[in-house]
Amino acid sequence: MDFLSNVINGISLGSIYAIIALGYTMVYGIAKMLNFAHGDVIMVGAYVCFFMTSRYNMPAIVGILLSMFVCTVLGIMIERLAYKPLRQATSxxxxxxxxGMSYFLQNAAQLLWTSNPKVFKSVVGDGGIQLTEGLYVSYVTLVTIAACVIIMIALTVFTGKTKMGKAMRACSEDKGAAQLMGINVNTTISITFAIGSALAAIAGVLLCSAYPNLVPTTGSMPGIKAFTAAVFGGIGSIPGALIGGVLLGIIEIFAKAYISTEISDAIVFGVLIVVLLVKPTGLLGKKISEKV
Amino acid sequence: MKGKKTLNKTSKNNFITMGGLLLVYVIVLILKEGGITTNLINGQLVPICAYMIMAISLNLTVGILGELSLGHAGFMSVGAFGGVFIGSLMQQVSDSKTLCLLVAVIAGGLMAALAGLLIGIPVLRLRGDYLAIVTLAFGQIIKSIVNILYIGLDSEGLHVAFINKPEILDDGKMIISGSMGVVGNRKLSTFTFAFIVLMLCLIVIYNLIQSRTGRAIMALRDNRIAAESVGINVTKYKLLVFSISAAMAGMAGTIFAFNYSTVSPTKFDFNTSILVLVFVVLGGLGSMRGSLIAAALLTLLPELLREFSDYRMLVYAIVLILVMLGTNNPKIRDFFAKMFARKKTAKEENANG
Known part of the structure; x- marks a missing residue:
């Protein structure tokens, strides 16, 4: 039963990575940039939710919606102020x-909210379900997995069916051609950042519900791991982010459970290197043929 | 003839950089001997030299070879802990501080070069951001491994263990103790020694860039396919650059580690890699002089801003963003270019009139 519960915990942790990785992968697909500040947007989202639910005793749903709103605005502002002027610059x-933005957010958070760790109150309560003898699944785990599935389906439908989603795919294929077809590239990029940041807020709330220690650097390590997950699955690909995230989560939990907690990071990154050696563009990444 | 002329200009520029560096060294040494510099600055001299070596060696990878590396601190870590290990062994047989340090620095450099070669192999299959993530992953792996590495030395010999601390006899001591890193290290590094290593690294890099090899490397950066088609061996040159750059980072790591009595593995994490990358990019890709200046200024800046301790990193972040916007946004750059152009024409008019 240990095995099964490890699998479930792995999928749950992987779901959080997948939601964060979506933000990386969508922004990379469309703007061809690695948004290192994404991990810190997660932290901001978690803090907003923390203050709403723990300080002002608002219901959890208000906290989540508000933190999504704040992160969306923050994401758009970061893009407008810091990244848009550099559209033509080198990567x-x-x-x-x-x-620089990531440093800024971390240090601003430290000034505003101090570096004392805050204990995050889980948004879905502490209980769980006893599925069978020895197999206990907490509500947080279930909600995390469910949230990830819903987000994945919603995003797939969004990018496949809606006008905006199609515009996004067009921009990621060829910005110049998309512009000629009457797509507003700047708006599309802003909306991508908005969606990514809103997802980061959800990921932040879920992450802190599962691991309730909230400090200004909370987002940086999950950020790096999720970035790894995005590359693992093939950066730029939405199903790739899901697969990469979940696999990374399972590997991490298994390494912690069966080998050693201290060395789990080394194993996760080691697997990444091996995968990239075999498939240099990630699991679902597109092979780009070079033209001379 | 034209080619020869530009070469001379580059050589002249290189000599100016090296001469300037030597001059700064002499001035700082005089000030230090005269007791004018504060303890704060004296303590920063060796780290600044180490960071300067880090910056020029990373510039070789990023600026000259054109491959982004996010794990340069990993090589520094290999050099630091490898160097301390060999240095501690040397101290058992020799009393000469300089000899111990010299052997340790060479050993640290060699170990890091080996690590660089190891990471260079997957690099050959990968491009761009995928390569960057592998170097990042490598840095994290090094950090985790050093975090669980225990090496102890006593009269029975060496004890090496992972995860759990090994039992050592009373007459021995731990050289590397897991997440604590190195504790009770002898401070062997001196400013002069660090400076000599820095100067040697600079000379090696300048000579490399100006040689046939250097031109091949830069050809690879500018157009890999074209370079390959005229017979430049991609594998050879990429591995060469990766191992040279790693060896220098390793030497910097050893010097850095021997400047402190305690060194923890977290000192060489992702943030350090990024810090060095910031030196390189702010100083200008491919410009060694820029890297040296940026490394010195940005290492001193947070120290000098200590009074504003709460705000210093925030200011640092804002300055970083503004400088990147200022130097890379075409509109802002044009604005400055116009301003300078106007001054120039005004001057010319004055000269004519």
């Missing part, structure tokens, strides 16, 4: 700007 310049 390295944008990367450094994103890192």
């Amino acid at each position: 390295l310049a944008v990367l450094i700007t994103a890192i």
Whole structure:
């Protein structure tokens, strides 16, 4: 039964990674940039929800919606102020700007909310279900997995069926051609950032519900792991983010349970390197043939 | 003839950089001997040299070879702990501080070069962001492994263990103790030694860039396919750059580690890699002089801003973003270009009139 509960915990942790990885992968697909500040948007989302539910005793749903709203606005603002002026610049310049943004958010959070750890109250309560003898699943785990499934289905429908979603796919294929077809590229990029940041807020709330220690650097390690997950699945691909995230979560939980907690990170990243050696563009990544 | 002329100009520029560095060294040494510099600055001299070596070695990978590396601190970590290990062994047989440090630095450099070669192999199959993530992953792996590594030395010999601390006799001591890192290290590094290593690294890099090899490497950066089609061996040159750059980072790590009595593995995490990358990008890709200046200024800046301790990292972040926007946004750059152009024309008019 240990095995099964590890699998479920792995999928749950992986679902959080997958939701964060979606933000990375969508932004990468459309703006061709690594948004390093994404992990810190998660942290901001978690703090907003924490203050709403624990300080002002609002219902959990209000906290989640408000933190989604704040993160969406934050995401759009970051894009407008820091990334949009650099649309034509080299990718390295944008990367450094994103890192600067990440430092900024972390330090601003430290000034505003101090570095004392806050104990996050789970948004879905502490209980769980005893499925069978020895197999206990907490509500947080179930809600996390459910949220991930719903988000995945919604995003697949959104990018496949709606006008905006099609515009996004067109922009990620070829920005110039998309613009010629009358798509407003700037708006599309802003909306991508908005969706990614709203998802980051959800991920932040779920992450802190499962691991209730909230500090200004809470987002950075899950951010790096989720980025790894996005690359693992093939960056730019939405199903890839799901597969990469869930696999990474399962590997991490198994490494912790059966090998050693201290070395789990090394194993996760080791597997990543091996996968990239075999498939250099990730599991579901597109092979780009080079033209001379 | 034209080619020769530009070469001379580059050489001249390189000599100016090296001469300037030497001058700064002499001035700082005089100030230090005269007791004018504060303890705060004296303590930063060796780390600044180490970070300068880190910056120029990363610039070799990012600026000259054109491959993004997010795990440079991993090589520094290999050099730091490998160097401390060899240095501690050396101290058992030799009393000379400089000799111990020299052997440790060479050993640290060699170990890091080996690690660089190891990471260079997967790199050959990967491009761009995928390569960056592998270097990032490598840095994390090194950090986790050092975090659980225990090496102890006593009269029975070496004890190496992972995860659990090994039992050692009373006459021995732990050289590397897991997440605590190195404790009770002898401070062997001196400013002069660090400076000499820095100068040697700089000379090696300048000579490499100006050699046939360097031109091949830059050809790879500018157009890999074209370079390959005229017979440049991609594998050879990429591995060469990765191992040279890693070796220098390793030497920097050893010097850095021997400047402190305690060194923990978290000192060489992802943030350190990013910090060095920031030096390189702010200083200008491919410009060694820029890297040196950026490394020195950005290491000193947070120290000098200590009075504003709460706000210093926030200010640092804002400055970083503004500088990147200022140097990379075409509109802002044009604005500055116009301003300078106007000044120039005004000057010319004055000269004519």
